[in-house]
Structure formats: structure tokens, C-alpha cells
Amino acid sequence: MSLFNGLLAWTTITFGSYGLLGLFILAFAESSFFPVPPDVLLIAFALAEPQNAFIIAGVATIGSVLGGIFGYWLGHKFGEPLLLRFAKKKQVEHIQKIYAELGPWAVFAAGFSPIPYKVFTIFSGIMGLDIKKFIIASVASRGLRFFGVATVIFLYGEEIRAFLEQYFELITIVVAIPVILFVLWKFYRHRMENHGKFL
Numbered sequence: 001m002s003l004f005n006g007l008l009a010w011t012t013i014t015f016g017s018y019g020l021l022g023l024f025i026l027a028f029a030e031s032s033f034f035p036v037p038p039d040v041l042l043i044a045f046a047l048a049e050p051q052n053a054f055i056i057a058g059v060a061t062i063g064s065v066l067g068g069i070f071g072y073w074l075g076h077k078f079g080e081p082l083l084l085r086f087a088k089k090k091q092v093e094h095i096q097k098i099y100a101e102l103g104p105w106a107v108f109a110a111g112f113s114p115i116p117y118k119v120f121t122i123f124s125g126i127m128g129l130d131i132k133k134f135i136i137a138s139v140a141s142r143g144l145r146f147f148g149v150a151t152v153i154f155l156y157g158e159e160i161r162a163f164l165e166q167y168f169e170l171i172t173i174v175v176a177i178p179v180i181l182f183v184l185w186k187f188y189r190h191r192m193e194n195h196g197k198f199l
Helices: 003-016 019-030 039-048 050-086 089-112 117-127 131-193
Strands: none
Touching: 003 019, 003 039, 019 039, 019 050, 039 050, 039 131, 050 089, 050 117, 050 131, 089 117, 089 131, 117 131
């Protein structure tokens, strides 16, 4: 058994034993520092009680967004001062200007796809992304991801388990591709407008 599979099994047993509270804690932790996504418990709980699938998805969404806000706070509180010790203020301000426009889209793509959401919650805090835009992007992406899973399970139940386990991450990547391409295109335009220089 690989290290991650062992962690996955431990997470399922440990957090799963606390029911919805465990799901909330896992969703919160995964958004700022923990590596295992809450989908593992969301799917298990929703399959056990399909009639409550949307309540379960709501718990995961709320926990994840609040965890994202905590990650944002960590980045803002500790990351920005640390960054200014290694980069010039003008350089940081230039990156912040770019991220102010691209940040919400990057957060959305990360919140929905397998891209580490926690990285962007912390980075958004470091870059001082508008907190309202951050929360909106987080609610939209995390909600779409978790309620999407809940809807599929509510409609198809146990018969969809194998499909979700095999193709879920691939589906999220495919759906997020347009957003990722949009972010890359906007990033490229910024680079051209600044003669290929970011710093």
C-alpha cells in the first residue's frame, strides 16, 4: 500500500467516524493544509444516504469555503511579509495587479479541479486578492464540485460508484479546462503588454 493510500484509508476511518462533523473538519483542513480531498467522505456518506446527498454536499461546501478563508488569512498574515523580504515591493505590486484580475478565475479552476485548491487559498491571501471575489469564486467552484457529485449520486445511487471512483478527477479536469485556458490566455496577454516581463 502506498503512503497516500495509507493516508486515504486513515482519513476515511478517522474523519468518517465523526459523521458530518468529520466531513466538515476534513473539508476545512483540505482547503488550507491537509492533502486528502473531502470527496472520499462525501461520496461514501451520500451513497449511504442518497436522500440526504444535498445536505452532505452543503456541509462539505461550507467547511471547504471556511477552510479556504482560513488559508487566505494565513497567506495574508504570514506570506505577504515573508514575500516582501525576498522580493522588491514594486515587483510584488506588479504581480498583485495581474492576480487581481486573474485570481478569481484561478481560484475557481483550482476549487473545482484536481489542482490543489489550498495553494490558491494561501496565494490569494499573499497577493491580497479582493476577499469578496475570493469567496464568490470559492463558493461557486466548491459548490459546483460537491453538489455535482451529490446530484449524480442522488439520481443514480450505488450504481454510479465505480464510475465516480474511476473518472471523477478526469471529469473535473475536462470541465475546468476552459477556465484554465482562459487564465493562461489572460496571463499571456499581460506578458505581451509588458514586453514579456513580469518582474
